[in-house]
Amino acid sequence: MSDLCDFPRLLARQGVKATALRLAVLEVLGAATQALRAQEILEMIRARRRVNKVSVYRILDDFTRRGILRRLAVDDRASLYELACEHHPPHPHFQCRQCGQVQCLDPAPLSRMWAELQGPLGNRADRIDIRVAGICHKCREIAEN
Numbered sequence: 001m002s003d004l005c006d007f008p009r010l011l012a013r014q015g016v017k018a019t020a021l022r023l024a025v026l027e028v029l030g031a032a033t034q035a036l037r038a039q040e041i042l043e044m045i046r047a048r049r050r051v052n053k054v055s056v057y058r059i060l061d062d063f064t065r066r067g068i069l070r071r072l073a074v075d076d077r078a079s080l081y082e083l084a085c086e087h088h089p090p091h092p093h094f095q096c097r098q099c100g101q102v103q104c105l106d107p108a109p110l111s112r113m114w115a116e117l118q119g120p121l122g123n124r125a126d127r128i129d130i131r132v133a134g135i136c137h138k139c140r141e142i143a144e145n
Helices: 007-013 020-031 038-046 053-066 108-118 137-144
Strands: 069-072 080-083 093-096 102-104 131-134
Touching (some): 007 020, 020 038, 020 053, 020 080, 038 053, 053 069
Parallel strands (some): 093 131
Antiparallel strands (some): 069 080, 093 102
16 A cells, blocks of 8 residues: 555656546555556546546556556466555565466565666666566465365
């Protein structure tokens, strides 16, 4: 959950007008405890207001291109989206091979790696994608019973 982010200010820094729909996309992702599929974002916004599917997808693409969001590619499934602001640093993810659920993992080790890539090595890293695959605790419990 992200009650730390000032979404209108975030958009203003990017030179993007803070429309109701753009803010709704950010609010949905800010309230989420995990990365969401575009369809999930669309459904959550539609629960509150009428919205065109294409508009939401365009916003997701634009925000990803601008670095406001991160797009996570998970297997052959639809991409997941999460906030990429200073309150949501890059972090690894765990994906269950059985149910497909994706969980966010602690970002601390990646923060050091990110600083090393940007600093002494002189590289310009745009993103880090680390996905750990395995079986989640729920699927393990089901298999054991």
